[in-house]
Amino acid sequence: MATSYAIVVCGGIVPDPLQTLEPVMTPGGPGLKNEMMLPAVLDPWAACALYEAAALAKKAPGSKVWLASLGPKAKLQQVMMTVAQKVPFELVALDGSSGGFTDAAETAAALAEAIQAVPGLDRNRMLLFGGWESASRGAGATLQILGELLGIRDQFQGVDAVEPQADGSLRVLERVEGGRHQVSVCQGPPAVFGWATGSLAEPPNNPQVGMANMRAVMPALQRAKPAKIGSGGAVFRKVALPQQQRQTRIVKDQTADQIAKEIAEWIRQD
Amino acid sequence: METILMLTAVEADGALPKAAQEALGAARDLAGSLAGSTLAVGLWGADVKPAADAIAGCGAAKVYGAVSPDLAPARYATDAAAAEALAKAAGATIVVAPGTSRMARVMPGVSHRLGGKADTHVTAIEAGPDGVAATRWAYRQRIETVVSRTARPWILLLDPGCRAPAAAVPGSATVEAVAVALPPEAKRTVVTGVQAPPAEKQTIRPDAKLLFVAGAGWTKKQAGGAPRLPEAERLILDFLAKTGASLGSSKSLTDQAGEGQAVLGFLSHLNQIGQTGATPRHPKGLATCCHGEEPHTVGWRFITQRRAINLDPNCGWARGKADVLYVADVFEVMAKVNALL
Numbered sequence: 001m002a003t004s005y006a007i008v009v010c011g012g013i014v015p016d017p018l019q020t021l022e023p024v025m026t027p028g029g030p031g032l033k034n035e036m037m038l039p040a041v042l043d044p045w046a047a048c049a050l051y052e053a054a055a056l057a058k059k060a061p062g063s064k065v066w067l068a069s070l071g072p073k074a075k076l077q078q079v080m081m082t083v084a085q086k087v088p089f090e091l092v093a094l095d096g097s098s099g100g101f102t103d104a105a106e107t108a109a110a111l112a113e114a115i116q117a118v119p120g121l122d123r124n125r126m127l128l129f130g131g132w133e134s135a136s137r138g139a140g141a142t143l144q145i146l147g148e149l150l151g152i153r154d155q156f157q158g159v160d161a162v163e164p165q166a167d168g169s170l171r172v173l174e175r176v177e178g179g180r181h182q183v184s185v186c187q188g189p190p191a192v193f194g195w196a197t198g199s200l201a202e203p204p205n206n207p208q209v210g211m212a213n214m215r216a217v218m219p220a221l222q223r224a225k226p227a228k229i230g231s232g233g234a235v236f237r238k239v240a241l242p243q244q245q246r247q248t249r250i251v252k253d254q255t256a257d258q259i260a261k262e263i264a265e266w267i268r269q270d
Numbered sequence: 271m272e273t274i275l276m277l278t279a280v281e282a283d284g285a286l287p288k289a290a291q292e293a294l295g296a297a298r299d300l301a302g303s304l305a306g307s308t309l310a311v312g313l314w315g316a317d318v319k320p321a322a323d324a325i326a327g328c329g330a331a332k333v334y335g336a337v338s339p340d341l342a343p344a345r346y347a348t349d350a351a352a353a354e355a356l357a358k359a360a361g362a363t364i365v366v367a368p369g370t371s372r373m374a375r376v377m378p379g380v381s382h383r384l385g386g387k388a389d390t391h392v393t394a395i396e397a398g399p400d401g402v403a404a405t406r407w408a409y410r411q412r413i414e415t416v417v418s419r420t421a422r423p424w425i426l427l428l429d430p431g432c433r434a435p436a437a438a439v440p441g442s443a444t445v446e447a448v449a450v451a452l453p454p455e456a457k458r459t460v461v462t463g464v465q466a467p468p469a470e471k472q473t474i475r476p477d478a479k480l481l482f483v484a485g486a487g488w489t490k491k492q493a494g495g496a497p498r499l500p501e502a503e504r505l506i507l508d509f510l511a512k513t514g515a516s517l518g519s520s521k522s523l524t525d526q527a528g529e530g531q532a533v534l535g536f537l538s539h540l541n542q543i544g545q546t547g548a549t550p551r552h553p554k555g556l557a558t559c560c561h562g563e564e565p566h567t568v569g570w571r572f573i574t575q576r577r578a579i580n581l582d583p584n585c586g587w588a589r590g591k592a593d594v595l596y597v598a599d600v601f602e603v604m605a606k607v608n609a610l611l
Binding site (some may be wrong): 014015017021023030044045100101103104105108135136137138139140141142144145147148149153154155156157158160173174175176177178179180181182183184185186187196197201232233234235236237238239240241242245246247248249250251252254256257259260261262263264266267 | 344345346347350370371372374375376378379381382383387388389390391400403407408409410411412413414415416417418419420421455456458459460461462463464465466467472473474475476480513525539540541542545546554556571575576577579583588589590591592593594595596597598599602603604606607609610611
């Protein structure tokens with residue numbers, strides 16, 4: 001494989017999925033109760049993208065991985081302490097809100113500006129990675145808009161595999177309806193890939209990688225430019241937890257035969 | 271006064287996808303609720319006439335079509351060019367599009383090109399005295415929001431399965447042709463096909479009436495002191511074959527494969543539902559051996575009738591979220607269910 005890549009992974013930070021979330025109204029719009037106190041993680045699908053980027057870079061000598069992340073600086077620092085131990089990357093940090101009520105286009109614009117300012121980034125070799133949706137806004141919109149801002153017209157979403165071919169092209173598997181994958185061949189970089197789960201497990205912590213990464217992570221965090229991300233003109237008329245609570249009928253005194261009969265009848269009903 | 275455009279790519283045979291019929295229903299209802307508004311339809315593909323004819327009587331003032339063999343494949347660059355051209359030709363102020371994988375790939379980028387805004391995963395669109403509002407979920411189906419915007423064009427991607435399709439009113443439609451410029455750069459990507467398991471092994475069935483959710487409990491030690499994986503596989507596959515149900519799985523179960531643990535061989539991350547998986551829509555759902563609290567249960571947020579089988583009567587997956595929780599051994603119950611079916 002002769003091609004080397006400049007892989008930029010865009011990944012925000014989100015509240016740990018196991019946390020209880022409660023929406024509140026703030027002077028700046030909707031937010032989460034105690035948002036700054038909630039433990040945060042790298043967005044799950046963006047994390048998959050980061051691991052795939054590192055694996056691809058390892059297979060293509062001369063490649064490099066950047067992680068562009070927008071979030072409150074203090075939270076970014078906390079998350080990077082863990083993420084930096086996973087795979088080698090250089091952090092591009094932006095200090096701003098990463099909440100679920102912010103605007104995808106404003107986020108994309110801030111990321112585009114930061115990526116364009118990365119020294120030595122060859123955009124002709126660039127593969128723009130990220131999660132196909134965040135676990136916060138969940139829109140699946142930021143990467144497409146970012147690609148447009150960077151002039152990249154080969155875009156893929158719900159990606160589970162990117163396989164470099166001998167001629168420099170990239171074979172891509174994208175999730176489509178019905179548990180299937182669309183197969184495409186892209187001539188090569190630049191291209192945008194919004195990753196689904198991919199095929200790699202989370203790498204174990206590697207203290208050596210962590211130490212190497214952290215030497216650059218801390219200065220990157222200190223350099224993080226403030227990014228004012230708002231709601232993009234959206235007016236939130238309602239922000240609420242779902243109220244529906246079902247009255248669950250607990251069946252614990254029936255035999256397996258009785259339960260099976262009830263389930264079978266329920267399945268047969270239209 | 272809004273110009274509401276239902277915009278979609280057509281299928282390979284020129285037909286209108288079911289999700290597009292749902293989007294058309296939403297667009298038509300919206301146009302009907304906003305006095306003075308106009309409904310239009312925009313279609314692209316290798317041949318749009320069959321789709322246009324299928325909805326000829328839908329009430330659209332105009333049907334716009336972009337037709338070219340190059341517009342047949344689901345490819346970002348050509349799809350974006352077509353969607354942009356059609357939206358501009360229609361002068362659309364609100365675009366309602368189906369939230370299919372093809373449209374979701376392209377419409378946020380198109381909103382940028384049009385200088386508008388896009389909201390995806392919309393589950394309802396309503397018009398009231400305060401204007402148009404869209405319902406969508408944040409934090410992966412954990413917080414419900416209702417959003418309105420003044421920015422135009424406003425693109426709304428309606429999730430499939432959220433409403434009934436528009437009734438077909440076929441006829442002979444007049445399609446106004448819209449030219450789409452497709453430079454060679456737009457064709458750097460070639461779609462070569464679709465990869466899918468053989469039909470008899472495909473366990474993801476979006477149109478199934480029933481979703482069967484398998485949790486990690488299937489792979490744990492059972493009453494005899496050992497896991498019963500071959501039996502679990504046989505029971506689940508037998509049930510799927512007999513009911514035509516779609517198979518969902520909890521994250522913990524699909525993750526086990528990546529961690530090298532014993533797993534059910536037919537499961538992949540494509541089966542995963544929940545916060546980092548799919549949120550399918552089926553009329554009924556049967557969850558088995560699933561455990562977990564709110565973050566894990568969002569996968570069946572949009573399942574209408576829900577039942578669960580679990581040994582734990584306090585299971586967070588089921589209490590308050592399922593209609594019925596059967597406290598029982600799933601191996602025993604499912605064997606008998608299969609026998610009855």
